[in-house]
Amino acid sequence: MGYSDVVVSVIFLSQTVVGVLGNSFLAYHYLMLYFVGCRLKFTDWILQHLIVANFLTLLCKGIPHTMSAFGLKVFLSDIGCKLIFYAHRIGRGVSISSTCFLSVFQAITISPNASRWTQLKVKSPSYIASCVYMSWVLSFVVNIAFPMYMTARQDNRNISRLRVYDFCSTVHLDKITDILSAIFLPIPDVVFMLLMLWSSGYMVCILYRHKQRMKHIHRSTFSFRSSAEFRATKTILLLVSTFVFFYTISCILQINMSLWHSPTSLWVNMASVVAAGFPTVSPFLVISN
Template identity: 30%
Template sequence: MEGRSGVKGTLYLLLTVIGIPGNIIIIASLIHIAYYDHKLLAADAILSNLATVNLFVVLVRCIPETTAAFGLKQLFDDNGCKIVIFIYRTTRSLSIWMTCLLSGFQCISLIPVTPTWSTVKRQAPKYLGPVLVFLLLLNMSLSTPAILFSISSANNSTGNKHAVNLEYCFVRFPLQTVKLANGALQTSRDVIPIVLMILASAYILLVLYRHRLQVKEIRNSSNKQGSTMEIRAAKAVVTLVTLYVLFFGIDNILWIYTLTVARTMQTSLISDLRVFFSSLYASVSPIVIIISNRKVHNKLKCRKIKQEATYSETVS
């Protein structure tokens, strides 16, 4: 058990060390771009929101899991557990919706220009703000069971077979039917964006395939450059969607397993694996964004060049 706790703590510490700086870099880079350019494209605004919710996922999930694995379990009282679990469930769900929204805007940018779609492309960014507010309120309302059933680990709930043990907190359900209903709610609210993301990614892949067939026919260098930028962004979105679908699939298969099987030592291990995969996207996605997003990448490159120039001047 001690060996498993050590491995678990090390893995979550790794996610924390990668996830916090990675998401902060994206947020800071996009804020810097918005400040100096006096505007932020819709896709960049979605990326900044995605990085923000992923940062919260790392803060309220990976850090408590790390400390609990290394022996410090009683971090929160009842109110603290309610707040932490509520924030986690809300931001985790928002993470998938932000990825879905990003794939949707990428589809709109790749759709051929027609009178109808030209209007959609022009009007869509104007509705981004209300859509973000709606998604926030929706996911906050669907996370309210966390407020009702979350308690501190100081309140021993090991005798309650309907409780979910997070080590630093318990989610204590009164009945098995309530536990199953809550699990179904948490899973089903993610199914819709997953389906939409898959459909959007299928369209993006179709566009990429057509682009590959036509790329030899492109002769105008400016058009080629613009097309290349769109294709690069499309590949990045497909990569993010693929990662989320993969981690979401593993997470929910394990979640369904823990809801339906008897409570044993094996299910405790399965629960640890489920929580790990549910947190993995928040730490891995910033790496993909930093590598693939030209604006963020160039901002970091310029920063590095300035630092090297400053260092050279100081040395000389």
């Protein structure tokens, strides 16, 4: 194993360990709050789903790629490749939907009482709770065809119809199927991203207008900056901006790899590191705020 392989394996291992520890700390924190009888906010309930999605993404990306970087290329069967990639796709889908619902719910929560969202404030928890559960079902359904084209990597196979990755391969059918998959599979992600960007922009506008009004109020007791709503809004905006950053880079890398029949190890490793970036960083953003 060369020097570059050692560096890559250390990066994957460190990212996986740090991410699992961060999400485990948050999971432990919420378990303790549950056992002592504390009443959690609705945003905390959505964050718990995000933690589960983070675990799926980290374990299904970090561990296999770490083993592959250490030189173990053929260690999964066809069923193993299908399950690993299917679970990763589910975790990825729930991650983007949970982040979106966090942003939408917080935008509704901090909206002015005189706005059109007044009636929705009361009903939003039940609506978004149903949407969170539906996002799990949607991820299971949308990605059900994805593992059908995953196979184990075997050097004795005819690879003319396979797109080879580090430890698994995908069956390359035809250009029409690839184009249809590229068009229809990202539709849920695009919808969630648009909702996320809209709600985040709406929150930024609300905070800016409030800040302008607060310039005329000198008593700090009325300051929204020290309130729980401001801290929650700041944390969610930070989560959203971090997610958009990693998701954009991941999409660029995925598009580049889809254009090649057999992507190089460098591109595959870069895409994997970026894909696990948000699940690794997000728990520490929540903890720090």
